[in-house]
Amino acid sequence: MSAPVRGRSTRVRPANRRPKSAEYKARRRVILRRRLVALLTVLSVVGLVYCVYFTPLLGVSRVDVRGNGALTEDEVRAVAAIETGSPLIRLDLKEIHDRVAGIPRVAAVEVERQLPGTVRLVLTERVPVGSVKLPDGFHLVDSTGKDYAILPAAAPGVPELVLTLPSSSDPATRAVVGVLNELPEKLRPEVLAVAATTGADVRFTLSGGRTVKWGSAEDTARKAAVLLVLLSRPGMNYDVSSPDLATVS
Structure with missing residues (x-):
């Protein structure tokens, strides 16, 4: 009867356990997928911000004048000086307000943004x-x-x-x-x-x-x-x- 060989051990790998390299590849795919999703999210946000702030996509397409009587809508629009296609979100509403409020017949004015592309000017004329x-x-x-x-x-x-x-x-x-x-x-x-x-x-x-x-x-x-x-x-x-x-x- 031969003596057992020392220093050796025989392990039986579980049948459902994948090789170590397969686990690494699986984890790497998950990480890469998450990074890709994060990158696409960032790019989408950057693209949306760029479109909103720097392109006519959400630009001014209409200036709606309300509350005018003696003044015509064209007179008010000319003083408001809102350029068609200007990014709506970047408009300086205070500057627009001050320009329109400078019309002698105007007692008060409210300036409002209305998506997707309207600026509304609500006037109160002097009586x-x-x-x-x-x-x-x-x-x-x-x-x-x-x-x-x-x-x-x-x-x-x-x-x-x-x-x-x-x-x-x-x-x-x-x-x-x-x-x-x-x-x-x-x-x-x-x-x-x-x-x-x-x-x-x-x-x-x-x-x-x-x-x-x-x-x-x-x-x-x-x-x-x-x-x-x-x-x-x-x-x-x-x-x-x-x-x-x-x-x-």
């Missing part, structure tokens, strides 16, 4: 409270006292403002506008003209040639209430500058 006749025409004045437009003829439906130079910094303009802003709706149709040389000598011309000495812009609501009562009495001249001592003559 005149009166017009001032000057050598170059009739100047429209809004509720802030801003002189914002010139017409060749008097604006229909608004009183004439008799002022030396309409300006939001002029005390007479501020007083006249302040009074008109607070007048009740019932009284407005009666007012044909409003005059002032300072902030304390506002005067009205009403329909029928009647006149009103108003005084300052203080206590406008109370003065208006007193005037409405006085107008029920016969007279041509009404003084409500001191509402407690109002007179009719």
